[in-house]
Amino acid sequence: MNAWLQILLDFVWVSACLALVSFSLGLILGELKIVNIAQGDLMMVGAYSMYALRGLPFVVALLLTVALGLVLGLVLERGILRWVYDKGFMATLLASWGVGTVLEQGVAAIFTVSQKGVDSPLTGQLTIGDFSYPAYRVVVAVGIVALLAILLLFVYRTALGLRLRASIDNVEMASVLGISPQRMFAMVFSVATALAVLAGALIAPTIAINPTLGLSFLAPAFFAVLVAKPGSLAGPIVGAMAVQAVFTVLQAWLNVTVAESALFGLLALFVVLRPQGISWTWKIARKEMS
């Protein structure tokens, strides 16, 4: 019984974190039509920001980190990405890859590559009978779910959200109707960056922080976006839960190495069998490359 409860809560915790990253990735892919390879590195920046601000109260550090994410996103979009939008799919891919590498090396130069750690602000355990689970993970998972709910409500229930969806659907038409793509791009990239940075900041107390930590989150997040219903902003969230659910089941039966290979094998198979799940991104890729 307790073992099942643990598996369930582990699933909730990991899929919540993954959902946040996947949502931000899907947002950028949807609006800017960019495959942002640097998303994992933006998470890493969030974790290091929490390390750098570890002297401050956790919530203050978290808010400052999110602010850093907003500014960083704006700088990256205005300073780099906007110059390569019209250069095609490959150019934006390489630009984001370059950004990721610069972030990794920059962080390594500032903090050295040795492993860092951040203390958890909540060391207590939630106890049900003789079962206990770290309170921090539960609180953060609930917080992420609430945040994602607010973001979705915003996207589907507000005027700005409507403009965003219009812009995602057809950026040319939207711009004719007075929705400035530049502003929308800058806003979306800035917010998506802040969300990735936030995800990294939230997992920081539970992992070893190093400059390449984002890489291990990138592949599952991409698959979460790929298996999602094309064009839907809620899709990557569902995708993240689906990917993590399969992974959790596999891990319960197999060694982690085998489970990981099996997961990506199954996901690749899924993408082959249900190409409509991937057609959205493929169309973008083909259109931009040709």
Place this chain on the structure above:
Amino acid sequence: MTKKFEDWKTPSPSLSRRSLIRGAGGLALGLAGASAVGGLMTTTARAAFTGSRPYKIGFVAPLTGPVAPEGISMQRGFDLGLEHLNAAGGIAGQKVEAVTQDTKADPALVATVVKKFIQEEKVDMIVGTITNDEEDAAVKVGAAAGTPVMFIEAGFWHAFCNSTAVLMGENSFDLCAPLVPFMAEKFGKKFLLIGSDFSFPHAYLGVAKNYIAQVGGTVVDELYAPLGTPDWSSSIAKIKAAKPDVIFSGVVGGDAIGFAKQAKDLGLLPDAHLTGVNLQPEFYPAMGGAVDGQYACVRYSEEIDNPDNAQFKAAYKKKYGEGPIPLVGSTAYYALRFVKAAVEKAGSYDKAKVLVGFKGAQAQTPVSDKPLTIDPITMNVGYPMYICQIQPGGLYKIVKEVGFVKNDMHCG
């Protein structure tokens, strides 16, 4: 890196040990270095051979990339060791020169750099590397050129039989032989093995399994996860379900930290008994106290009480700041003493002769009052191991001095 001591010319190596210490002591009074000179000189007092030029070493280290923390620690130890060695007169009465290059832990780059060092820099030998992959790459090139290649970390001795490799790290026998019986006696005989999924942890845990069988213990489960695993909850759930007496871990690198932290978060630690290379001192600072109170088996502890170690500790911390001294840093520090012993025993810089010189070469080191010896067959240094309990703050407090470990290493 040796500038500070450049002008400190030592008398010729034919001087007796005592007068050398006195001379050096007078020169270096108050300077870190005095007692190291004593340690260094034990094997050289009789050296009749004087080199015609500086002995030259190619130092290859992963200073960036996944194992950079170990690589940087290794370089620090090496630089300090070189500084002290040259201050004490170098090798065969000549200063030792070193050329250094980063290899990013990339085997292909290691091979290129080693080749360049041998062919263009004309180095007399190669020192460095951390991972097994780097070692394999380095020794292939080194052996082809007949050049001695000294590894600071352990390798699989059997992979290097009849090559030109000299292995300075402790081997899996040293690591497991004392630890398995100690843990079995203290906590029980149900072992669970967990490791990072690459060659070293598999081999290490394989050796552990033999010792577990010897003490009549059982292995309840054996788990592996790839390097770079961020989430350990599934493995931790399995460990909880298996309820082992001892978790014997070959999880290394950043994963060692992630695993230990999450084991504490999820309530596995501190009650469970975690041991193995997971607890190497270099991982401690980022673990946030997750492994305080646990027991580890190590080849070096700052607690080792002798003048050589006191001097090394002081010099290392003065140069690189406070904090625990990584094992690889300590080993890289005294590794050059074996080079000195081998070259002076050989009485020549000739690579083949120096290689013979390494067989059975002895040197005094900070890890023990007794000299360490390079096994003439496997070319692996044997260590007197220490079982330590980890104190809050990161001191590895010695609870048992195991002494030299008998092992099954052999070639052919």
